[in-house]
Amino acid sequence: MILLLASTATLAQDSRAEYLRMFDSNGDGRVSEAEYLAYMGRGFQNMDSNGDGTIETDELPGGRGSPITLQAYQDNLRRQFHKLDRSGDGYLNARELTAPPG
Template identity: 50%
Template sequence: MRRLLPTLFLACVPFAATAQVTATGEYLARMDTDGDGRVSLAEYQAWMSYAFDGMDRNRDGVLSVDELPGGRGKPITREAHLAQLAARFARQDADGDGFLSAKELAAPPR
């Protein structure tokens, strides 16, 4: 039985990787609003801004201290938030084509 367990584990690894890619493909499909199979900076920023939009209760485009989690931190403007997302997007765009593929979305930012 002890010899069988490592074999069973190794047999399951490819299935786990396939499941992850499928999940990433579904994530890409949700972000890819124009359906071209890749995510542009604008699509990425729109998708990733849901948390900012939800926290900006007074809709003034600034997360003030009382709107931040735990009521701590420095206020952040929507423009600064979008700039942070653009920097993260650029790090994930490994091939530098200005779009994120499913593979680039699945990889951690560089």
């Protein structure tokens, strides 16, 4: 039982580290706001099929919802980043990055 718990904890830690590496473009072991915006912004770029900087209703999943500009999307990501940055150091570590927003 103890061995199972230890292996589960190790797996969770490895998964967090792998997730962090997806964001960490400079390999310093932490995620800056710019890295967070760049990684998370890929979703916006993929949805903005005409590349005009706005996700229109017809570009949204299900074709429903209000249009959103890149600026509004990035502003929301910045708010998310600062909520996740519980230490307030301007970077996310693996634990902060994978924590539910508070």
